[in-house]
Amino acid sequence: MPTPFPASAPIRRLTLRDLTACADLSEDRGWPREEHKWGFLLTAGQGYGIDDPDGGLVAACTVTEYGPQERPALAGIGMVLVAERHARQGVGRRLMRHVVSGLGTVPLTLHATPYGRPLYEELGFKVTGGAEMVRGRFVPGGPEPRAVTRTATAEDLTTILRLDEEVFGADRTHIVTRLPAFADQLRIAEEDGRITGYAAAWPNMDTHVVGPLIARDTETAKALIGSLAARTDRPLRTDIDVRHEDLLVWLKERGLSAVAPNAVMTYGITELPGDWTRRFAPLTVAAG
Numbered sequence: 001m002p003t004p005f006p007a008s009a010p011i012r013r014l015t016l017r018d019l020t021a022c023a024d025l026s027e028d029r030g031w032p033r034e035e036h037k038w039g040f041l042l043t044a045g046q047g048y049g050i051d052d053p054d055g056g057l058v059a060a061c062t063v064t065e066y067g068p069q070e071r072p073a074l075a076g077i078g079m080v081l082v083a084e085r086h087a088r089q090g091v092g093r094r095l096m097r098h099v100v101s102g103l104g105t106v107p108l109t110l111h112a113t114p115y116g117r118p119l120y121e122e123l124g125f126k127v128t129g130g131a132e133m134v135r136g137r138f139v140p141g142g143p144e145p146r147a148v149t150r151t152a153t154a155e156d157l158t159t160i161l162r163l164d165e166e167v168f169g170a171d172r173t174h175i176v177t178r179l180p181a182f183a184d185q186l187r188i189a190e191e192d193g194r195i196t197g198y199a200a201a202w203p204n205m206d207t208h209v210v211g212p213l214i215a216r217d218t219e220t221a222k223a224l225i226g227s228l229a230a231r232t233d234r235p236l237r238t239d240i241d242v243r244h245e246d247l248l249v250w251l252k253e254r255g256l257s258a259v260a261p262n263a264v265m266t267y268g269i270t271e272l273p274g275d276w277t278r279r280f281a282p283l284t285v286a287a288g
Helices: 016-028 035-044 091-103 117-122 154-168 218-229 245-253
Strands: 011-014 046-051 057-066 074-082 108-112 126-136 148-151 185-191 194-204 207-215 236-241 257-267 279-281
Touching: 011 091, 016 035, 016 046, 016 057, 016 074, 035 046, 035 057, 035 074, 035 194, 046 091, 057 091, 074 091, 091 117, 108 117, 117 126, 117 257, 126 245, 148 218, 154 194, 154 207, 185 218, 194 218, 207 218, 218 236, 218 245, 236 245, 236 257
Parallel strands: 074 108, 207 236
Antiparallel strands: 011 046, 046 057, 057 074, 108 257, 126 236, 126 257, 148 185, 185 194, 194 207, 207 279, 236 279
8 A cells, every 4th residue: 555645845956966766766666777867867967856854856857948048948857756655645746736836927848758758738738749768789780880980079069969958959058068977978970071960889888888979860870879889898878759650660670679759748848949850860869
């Protein structure tokens, strides 16, 4: 039986001191601990949680804001978790209402599992798209991609930031500038000295997650993924916008398998800003 929990329990901001408790909460719900990702989200964004009097957290979530600090253009909500012993008591609903209310008129987005989607629909979120998680060991093969890739350097950062804002539709300087320390690889694609895409591969448990993945076209996206795969012995994992059907087919031909679908949902806007045709995968679905 679920353990009753006081409806008046305070919601507070989380910090890096809560990293282990966040990872424990993930594990409690059967998710990987993902401490590396939790650490990123708690420093690049904000975490919110409810303490358990017996230790640890009853519930948690993260919010990552984009655009001007004084007036964010978009916020991504993720890692919405409630401890199993307190599930189905309205704790998650209360935490989400608190976060949504606190963000006021800021447009919101999140990736919803089939389990979480009814709650988000109740709160007013609408399905505006989808993403498919794929995972597996990348098997090289087929025609060589035409795009040229190389390791990104510090001199590339200004151009990457400009490209990222153009494609994402909001300033992500606080995210992109953290990638060299967060990711094991950061690579760019270029043609005639012009950057046409970039991608990172960051460690998460036993995989390397590919994201963000921004590219001029599908062939450029393939080249970036192939170049990242060639430099790791871990399986790859990534979340591809389902509108990029050709890339999903290619990834499955190269050894990756579908793991789980997510509904992309928004609140306060009817579609995400930016250029989806060049936005192939997020850094993580938890950050929008």
